[in-house]
Structures are given as C-alpha cells and as structure tokens.
Amino acid sequence: MVSRILLADADAFYVAIARMVDPDGAGKAPLLIVGGTRESRGVVCSASYETRKFGVRSAMPISRALRLCPDAMCVPVPRGACSRMHREIRAVLDRFSPVVESASIDEWYMDLAGTEALYHNEPLSVTARRIRDAVAEATGLSVSIGGGTSKLVAKLAVERAKPKPGTGATGVHVVEPGQEAEFLATFALADLPLVGPKFQERLARLGMKTVRDVLPYDAATLSRWLGDREGEWLYERVRGIDRSEVESRGDAKSISRDETFAEDIKSDDELHHELLTLVTRAASDLRADGMTARTITVRIRDFDFRTRSASRTLPRGVIADRVIHGVAKGLLAKLRSSRRVPARLLGVALSSLAADPDADQLALFEAAASGEEETARDRALVRAVDKLRERFGAEGIAMGRTRNDE
C-alpha cells in the first residue's frame, strides 16, 4: 500500500494565537514577537511575517530581536491557549485520517493510506484542501498542508504550500507519486531536515550543495565518502525515500519541560528548586498520558549558549515525582560539577516511554519509599495528587520544596 502522507503546519501558530487571545493589543500590532516581554530573557518563539523582514528569527534571544526590530511588540507565549488550539486542530484532523501524529505544537502528520475509497478516489490534494477548510472553519486558524509518499516529501512540500506573500502558494502542495525525485531535485541540501551546518560543510568540501549535486553518485560512493550510515541516508533522501512511519499519539517518544530563566541562575540551590518544578510538570504530563518512563534526561544551557545534557536509564519504567526527581537531581549535580557557570535554561525530558500496565493493580504490601525503587506507595501518592490537581488546579498542591517560602 502506498503511503499518502500529509503534513499540516499551522501558519504562524503562536502569532495567530497571541492575536486571537488579545485582539486589541497583539491583534493590532503588525510587528509582533511572541516569546516573552521586552525585559524578559526568553527567546523568540515566533514572530510575525512583518518582523521577519528585519531579520528576526525564532530561537533568537528577545534582546537581540529587539535590536533588529526596536518597535516590535513583545508578548509572552499564551501557553494555555496554544495547547487548547493544538488539541482543537488535532480533533479536526482525527476526523479525516485514521493515523495522526503530533510532530510538534503546530505540526501534525497524517497517513491517509487506505482511505482512497472513503474519499471517492479524489486526488490527495483535494482532500488536503477540504481538511484545510475544515480546520479554518472549526478553529479560525489557518494551516498549510504538504503531501507526498513520505514524511520527508510532505515536510518539504509544506514549505512550498505556505501562502507567503509573493510566492503564489495556495496553502496546499501535494507531490504526486513518482514525482518525488523531480521535486527533490529543486532543493538545496541545506533544506533537507537533519542536514545541519556541520554536515553542510562536509558535503560542500566534497562539492555537493544541492540535491542535484548528489544524484550522480551511487550509494557505494557516498558511503565511502561519508560513512555507511550517512552515505546511505543521503542516497535515499535525495531521491525522496524516507521509510519512517506516521506514528499516532500512543507512540510519543518523549515528554519534556524546560524553562528559560528571566535572569541567569548562578546558585545550585535555585537550579535544584527549578528542577523540582520541571519534574513535577513533566511527571504529571507523563501520568496524564498513562505512560511510564525509563529514561530521564536533564538539559542545561549555560550563559554562553553551550548546551549540555546528561541522562540515565532505569531498569524499569517509573511515574512518581519522587523517583524521577531523585534521578534528575543526580544528573543536574553531575552537569554542574563539570561546569559551574550561570545557566540560562534548564530542561527535563522523560523518554523510553511505555504504557503503564500496573497503573490500576493494587498491591499487598505498602513498602516504604527508598532510593530509586518506585513503590506502590509512590504510585498511589502521585495518583492522589493528580486527582487533587484535577479539582484545584496545578497550583493546588505541590511538593514541599517547590513552594517559595523565602
């Protein structure tokens, strides 16, 4: 069965929602940066098309963005509204496709393989357009849709679909089966996902800058030059071959939470305090998804933008804040002992996720909590806490040390 993959990408998602929640402020500012206030030390999460002309890009520190575009209005990320709209868009997509994968807050892959008869054998681009209209009608947000026989082609096609001024694009771009190679040949290697600056340099040294430059070489030659893995990978990608499948929700790979601080944090105590907050949030998301995590990763970005991370994999999946926090604390201590400099960002990621088969199994012995072993008591405790949070909100109850007593 040939894959019929679509990628729906919400157009200027954060900007659109910031305008939606504040129609009189952000809604009326053409120069808009979402990510934090003018004084904050966050990074640009998204910027309106108008500010992009000044060179403002996502992931750029807000302070730098403001030097490029001093008149821009800066607003914090409307997180609650963003996750709500993410779910609303997803709900529309679920009506059209049996398999929907949330690739990020504003991107969703769908695989419509097997739905041909359902849609009366209409071309995929026609279905895509109906999906686009349905999203706009239900949510008031606009999505662009790229399509093709692989996730790679869909990802590249969506860039061609975005209705940016002057491109003549209409919001949908579907590459017909058999046309992949021809389509790919119009791209530079830098446009391909996962071809970063370092890889680009290596390829440039071999005389390859565009997809067309790579096509004359067979897999064996590329493997000789780049090593087996990268060589084969590139050989397939430039031909539009990508075997990764669209994975629906249950297959989420990780759950992560991070925080960019308003001011760099120097003290270990304060970092540990932030860590507990992040763990509490990530672990609660984990449980809400009915999953357990075996791998715990702590990521820290130092004042000079150097990003470091450390992770540990446990013998079995866990869900309890106490256990996750215990491991995360050790990882943070390790990262701090190797480089104790002011930190601008701290993050916690939970991965190696699996469904939690013991979620509802009651235990005979309520063992006391100890070390990294998660006990029935730990599990019962966090579930009780989750119930309280459902009633009183996330702030209703917190672990003793996350409360700011000072």
Next chain:
Amino acid sequence: MRFTITREKLQEGLSAVTASIPAKTTLPVLANLLVETTERGIRLSGTDLDIAVSTEVIADVDSQGAITIPAKKLAEIARELPSAPVRVSATGEQRVTLECGKTRFRLLGLPKDEFPSFPSVRFSESWRVRSGDLQKLISHTAFAASTEESRPILNGVLWEMRPGHMRMVATNGHRLAKIELPLESVGAPSADLIVPPKALEQIRRLFAAEEDLEIARGDNHLGFRSPFTAVFTRLIEGPYPNYEQVIPRDNERVAVADRNALFQALKRMSIIASDQTHRIRLAFNAGMVKFSVQTPDLGEAQDELSVSYEGDPLEIGFNASYLLEILRYMPTDEVRMTFKAPERAATVEPMGWSDPAKYLCLVMPLRLVD
C-alpha cells in the same frame, strides 16, 4: 583415575546434574562436571554458583581420581553411545578417554582444583522431611514468586520450619500463595529460610517422593541430601514482608464455584482482555457471577456462571492471569473465594481437600475505571 560404568548409569547421573550447569558462564570450569571416584562408584557434580547438585552412581572403580569434563559434550556423547559398558580413564589432570565398544573419545578437561568447593552445611543439625511433603509445598507456592529484579526478597520462597508444622509462602506483591503442612517433628529448631524457586524446582525433580531428606543450613546456604544425591543453594537474605498482616480475616462475601468452569470462563474472557493489564470485571450476585471485559481498540466480551454466593452484590476487577494461575494450582474440583470490597484482597481456597495441608491464595484486585 579409571572406572567402568554402564551407559544407563552414566546417563542417569548426567540427567540429574546437567540441569545445574549454566548455559553461559564467564568462569570456564563451570561448564564442566566434576567426576570423582567413591567407594560405591562415581560422584558427578555441577554448579552455577547459586545452586550445586551432586549425585553418586554405581560404577566399577579400578583406580581412584578426579577430573572435570565439559558437561554438554559428555551428555551428548552419552546420548549417542551404544548400549555397552563405558570405560573412562584419565591421564594426568586434563585428559580423559571414553571407550565404548569400538568407539573412542578423548576430551580435554580442567584440573579438579579449579572446580569450586561446595558450601559447607552442618548436616549434624538437620531437619528431616519426606521428599513428597516438600514437593507438595513447592508445587503449590513456587509459581507465585516474583520474577522481577526490583525486590530481590520476593524472588524467593519463604519456608518456615516450626515445631509441629512447616509452611511455604511466595508472592510477587500482587498475589500470594501459602501452604501449611502439619508435621510430627522436623528434628532441628525453628527457622525461616528464603529459597530461590530455581533450587526448589531441582529438589522437586531430583528426589523421589518416598525418600527422606536431610536438610541443613550453613552460613548463607541450604543443603538437601538423600543417600545418593545432594543439592546446595544460596539463600536469599533479608526480612520477608509480613504476609500474615495482609491475609484478610473479615471477608464476609463468599462464593463457591466449580474450578474448571471458572477457569474456562476466565480463559475465554482473557482473550479480549488487554495484553498489558489483563483486566476483567466480575460481578457477583445471588447464585451468579457475570464476567465482562472491555478493551479499547479491541472489543468486549461477557460470560456468566452459576455459583453459590452469599453477601451483598459486588463488582470487582482482577488481572485475569493472576486468577487463572491460582486456579491452575487449586487441588480440588470446587474453590471457595472470599471478598471484602472492590479494592481489598480476595482469597481463593480449595473446597473439601482431603489433604492435611492448608492452602490459601490471595490476590489483590485491579481498580475498575469507568
């Protein structure tokens, strides 16, 4: 060293010992069997350092000695030999020759000094137990021990020796099996031993039911022996959880059911139960239990069975595989189940067992989510 043995006796000795040889080992000598001559014949021994098994078989010994021989190869050779006397001789510490009719093998062994010595246990202060009684205890409890590494103590079976009775208990923290057998006397003082199920499985397999066993402990080991065979095992250390405390005493809802019919119904329901949780729902009413299972993305199933039931109606969830496992070991045609509430421990017992033993299983429910 030189002896002659029948192929049958050699095979008998090997089948007792080879199960204790580890499939993979970093210590080469553990892949070998220790062969020693004795007054009655030869003694074969093998160990994986957790469990050691040794057995004596009759042979004609011409000259004394000892050597270690690769266990797997020796077993394969014994299987393929013609049915005729086997002459075994060792020259030096490492070479051994097997001759049987016109067949001749030469194997490289390892010096006997490399073979680990067996744990010392004080058989002078031993308990005496009939093998059949021990087998009964083992076969009704060992299945319930935990196989997960997170709580090593639950990987063992608790064996309590008391004046007047002995008892075995095993649990994985979710379900528990307990059996108690009255005894006139076991000889030595009371003791609590936590034994790996793998060792108990060897005991069950190696000793004939009517044999009397001597059982004794060393510092951290337990030894079992009959006139010809001995088994040694490492003991698991630590306090066993207080299981008495979790055995319910006031379960006033009681159901009596046909074991086989209940087993079949549970098996049918578990086809549709989740592979992860095996969650099924039981609803007890006067004279009846209704089974139901609902698994998202799969489907649902219902069944019902006549039972005698006393008490207020009850809906309770279980991991079907725990119930099935317990029923598999219930020795009677009818079983008695008791309950207190949907989130409290349930018990399962045999009904009308003519045996002097007392057998009880516990299982914790699964929370029902609606």
